[in-house]
Amino acid sequence: MRVRKEISRRSFLQWAGMGATVAYLAACAPAASPADSAAAESGSAEATEIVLTHWGGEAEASYMLETAARFMETEPGIKVEVIHFPDNYDEKLLTMIAGGTPPDVQMTLRFTYFSFVAKGVAINLQPYLDAMDFEPEKYYDVALRPYTFRGNLYGLPREIDDWVVFYNKNLFDEAGVAYPTAEWTWDDLVENAKLLTKRDAAGRAEQFGYGFAHLSGAKAYDCFVYQAGGRMVDNEDDPAEFVMAEPAAIEGVQFMADLANVHGVMPSPRERTDLGQVNDLFASGKIAMRYGEFWSSVQFLEIQDFEWDIAEPARGVNQATWVGGACYTVNSGTKTPEEAVKLSLFGSGPEGSKIVAAARAGVPPIKEIAESPTFLDVTPPEHIEAAADVFAYGVQPPMSPTFPEWFRTLNAALDPVWVGEQTAEEALTKVSAEVQALLDEGREMLENI
Amino acid sequence: MAVRASIASRLNLPAGRLARREALVGVLLVMPWFVGFLIFLLGPMLVSVYLSFTDWDLLTPAKFVGLKNYRKMIFEDPLIKQALKVTTIYAFSAVPLRVVGGLLLAVLLNQNIKLKSFIRTVFYLPSVVSGVAVAMLWLWIFNSDFGLLNLILNLFGIPGPAWLSDTRYVLAAFVIMSLWGVGGSMVIYLAGLQGVPTDLYEAAEVDGANSLTRFWYITLPMISPVIFFNLVMSIIAALQIFNQAYIMTQGGPQNASMFMMLYLYFNAFEYFKMGYASALAWLIFFYILALTLLVFRSSSHWVFYTGSVRGK
Numbered sequence: 001m002r003v004r005k006e007i008s009r010r011s012f013l014q015w016a017g018m019g020a021t022v023a024y025l026a027a028c029a030p031a032a033s034p035a036d037s038a039a040a041e042s043g044s045a046e047a048t049e050i051v052l053t054h055w056g057g058e059a060e061a062s063y064m065l066e067t068a069a070r071f072m073e074t075e076p077g078i079k080v081e082v083i084h085f086p087d088n089y090d091e092k093l094l095t096m097i098a099g100g101t102p103p104d105v106q107m108t109l110r111f112t113y114f115s116f117v118a119k120g121v122a123i124n125l126q127p128y129l130d131a132m133d134f135e136p137e138k139y140y141d142v143a144l145r146p147y148t149f150r151g152n153l154y155g156l157p158r159e160i161d162d163w164v165v166f167y168n169k170n171l172f173d174e175a176g177v178a179y180p181t182a183e184w185t186w187d188d189l190v191e192n193a194k195l196l197t198k199r200d201a202a203g204r205a206e207q208f209g210y211g212f213a214h215l216s217g218a219k220a221y222d223c224f225v226y227q228a229g230g231r232m233v234d235n236e237d238d239p240a241e242f243v244m245a246e247p248a249a250i251e252g253v254q255f256m257a258d259l260a261n262v263h264g265v266m267p268s269p270r271e272r273t274d275l276g277q278v279n280d281l282f283a284s285g286k287i288a289m290r291y292g293e294f295w296s297s298v299q300f301l302e303i304q305d306f307e308w309d310i311a312e313p314a315r316g317v318n319q320a321t322w323v324g325g326a327c328y329t330v331n332s333g334t335k336t337p338e339e340a341v342k343l344s345l346f347g348s349g350p351e352g353s354k355i356v357a358a359a360r361a362g363v364p365p366i367k368e369i370a371e372s373p374t375f376l377d378v379t380p381p382e383h384i385e386a387a388a389d390v391f392a393y394g395v396q397p398p399m400s401p402t403f404p405e406w407f408r409t410l411n412a413a414l415d416p417v418w419v420g421e422q423t424a425e426e427a428l429t430k431v432s433a434e435v436q437a438l439l440d441e442g443r444e445m446l447e448n449i
Numbered sequence: 450m451a452v453r454a455s456i457a458s459r460l461n462l463p464a465g466r467l468a469r470r471e472a473l474v475g476v477l478l479v480m481p482w483f484v485g486f487l488i489f490l491l492g493p494m495l496v497s498v499y500l501s502f503t504d505w506d507l508l509t510p511a512k513f514v515g516l517k518n519y520r521k522m523i524f525e526d527p528l529i530k531q532a533l534k535v536t537t538i539y540a541f542s543a544v545p546l547r548v549v550g551g552l553l554l555a556v557l558l559n560q561n562i563k564l565k566s567f568i569r570t571v572f573y574l575p576s577v578v579s580g581v582a583v584a585m586l587w588l589w590i591f592n593s594d595f596g597l598l599n600l601i602l603n604l605f606g607i608p609g610p611a612w613l614s615d616t617r618y619v620l621a622a623f624v625i626m627s628l629w630g631v632g633g634s635m636v637i638y639l640a641g642l643q644g645v646p647t648d649l650y651e652a653a654e655v656d657g658a659n660s661l662t663r664f665w666y667i668t669l670p671m672i673s674p675v676i677f678f679n680l681v682m683s684i685i686a687a688l689q690i691f692n693q694a695y696i697m698t699q700g701g702p703q704n705a706s707m708f709m710m711l712y713l714y715f716n717a718f719e720y721f722k723m724g725y726a727s728a729l730a731w732l733i734f735f736y737i738l739a740l741t742l743l744v745f746r747s748s749s750h751w752v753f754y755t756g757s758v759r760g761k
Contacts, residue, residue, distance in 0.1 A: 119508040270611035405720040
């Protein structure tokens with residue numbers, strides 16, 4: 001009957017439409033389990049496969065792969081699949097968990113770690129660790145303390161990251177100012193930072209004495225609050241009350257705001273509109289002292305034009321600085337918890353610590369590695385040991401499962417303080433009740449564990 | 450044949466072999482999108498209705514809490530008002546600019562000028578660049594000290610504001626930035642402009658109508674369906690603004706750029722409140738639906754389709 005044999009445009013589209021529909025449906029069918037094919041390939045039926053997720057850039061991707069590869073060498077019976085999400089990590093991890101395909105081990109940031117514990121997503125590692133070759137005395141105190149909840153470990157640190165002062169030696173020499181030391185007080189800081197700040201006739205800054213890496217001062221203001229002798233909450237390990245509206249804490253926040261608005265030694269929010277800018281300004285020699293995470297020393301290695309080093313931050317009433325980092329946690333959905341804990345322990349232990357030290361991802365959590373040439377002999381910075389010296393007075397974020405939410409609320413309330421529209425006292429008094437309500441909400445969650 | 454006929458009757462297709470064939474082809478062609486909608490949109494939408502009545506942290510099973518999320522949304526959460534306010538101000542400023550700006554640009558580039566297609570490409574190009582890259586670029590344009598925008602303002606002796614860190618200017622910054630994508634609507638207008646029959650212009654010219662009159666009485670009515678389409682799409686896009694704010698301001702300063710979608714995202718993926726975020730999603734949905742319906746209702750007064758009488 002049909003005369004025309006060639007395909008008309010219409011029938012082509014018609015078939016293409018049907019084909020696409022079928023392809024759609026096929027794509028929805030469950031994929032063949034990769035574990036089966038992997039086992040078939042390697043020929044060893046017992047190889048257990050575990051999945052590890054992490055975030056970060058190229059550097060993280062390469063040392064996480066190295067850690068996984070070394071682990072598989074020592075544990076031939078375990079195969080590790082590393083999944084790297086460069087951005088929106090929390091969103092992707094949560095979607096994996098909600099979708100019923102959780103990873104076995106998830107790299108977790110201090111920021112969200114405690115929410116994971118409170119929601120029962122991160123399992124108690126203690127029973128497994130007790131049965132393994134785990135030597136807590138090899139770790140720094142500050143490395144394990146934040147991950148200890150009711151006497152049990154829920155996370156194992158990958159590295160310790162803390163806030164130290166990076167300084168440009170050339171700018172100090174030029175201005176005839178002595179390099180910063182742990183003995184510096186707030187007054188020394190302000191006085192010397194003034195000597196290191198240069199402005200043109202119109203008052204526009206050409207060089208700043210001091211600066212932070214973060215837009216709204218996140219992490220930075222808690223350092224100043226503790227330096228001033230205040231606190232964020234009554235007890236960081238078991239917070240019940242938000243106490244930043246008390247005089248010492250207010251003084252700390254106000255001091256930080258004044259560095260920009262009164263003393264003019266630090267870029268104001270107007271002067272630093274985007275996140276990376278303070279780091280860029282330091283790298284281009286426009287900031288003499290940059291207070292920020294030790295981890296970013298990696299990006300300063302390429303600096304050719306001047307010499308730099310790190311030092312401990314100045315003291316107020318107290319010495320204090322932020323200490324954090326990332327940790328391994330084991331997902332409650334894992335079918336192979338023992339293998340997952342083994343991987344976490346390996347990454348956190350001496351072997352993983354060596355990789356972290358070589359990659360300069362932070363201070364290795366194992367003391368003997370941090371005190372060995374692997375870590376200490378990398379220069380610059382010449383005084384790399386300062387990054388471990390600050391542990392003595394490290395400040396840790398409060399263990400509150402609602403911390404991500406109330407921290408954001410607090411940051412929004414403090415915005416007018418950084419631009420000098422409100423005093424620290426006004427802003428903190430106003431937001432106190434709202435933060436307290438969120439803190440209470442977090443405590444209720446904990447009662448159900 | 451019998452099967453076809455029964456499908457045809459079930460789908461309420463017109464009788465007649467050719468007409469049926471045509472209709473069937475149509476159904477087949479929309480199939481991928483239709484199936485995609487059923488699987489990837491309708492299902493999740495229905496689930497989110499349920500979730501909006503629960504407390505769900507994504508990690509532990511959802512707990513039914515009745516109207517709690519909606520009560521919180523309406524009576525207790527001060528940030529909702531702020532989010533609705535800034536989103537609305539943004540949409541009401543950005544949408545007219547985009548609709549009118551795109552039209553003017555299209556009319557200009559519809560003239561016989563040199564390098565026409567090159568210039569059109571230049572204006573369209575920004576719409577192709579990915580959202581994140583665009584946001585990073587605008588961070589520099591808006592930089593208060595070294596940014597391009599303030600540099601130009603300085604040339605005219607105007608001291609530029611701190612666009613992204615001043616509560617008074619941050620929304621303006623996003624509106625300015627929204628013009629970046631104006632090339633997208635321009636292309637659609639251009640297609641519309643080329644569909645206007647030239648004999649109408651010729652007749653009007655014979656009658657002595659000048660170019661402004663021709664634009665007002667011929668061009669505008671003839672492309673009003675295109676304007677309508679662009680208006681609806683722009684409203685929807687503007688109310689869903691997210692990427693730029695997420696990358697550039699994170700809702701700051703002082704929540705002055707805390708758009709609805711951004712607030713939803715924070716609740717869902719940072720505060721572990723997926724139930725509340727689902728309720729927010731429905732709020733946004735109905736808000737967009739209401740505004741869109743309003744525009745649709747008004748369309749009978751100003752949108753003119755060839756072959757029908759205006760106003761009917």
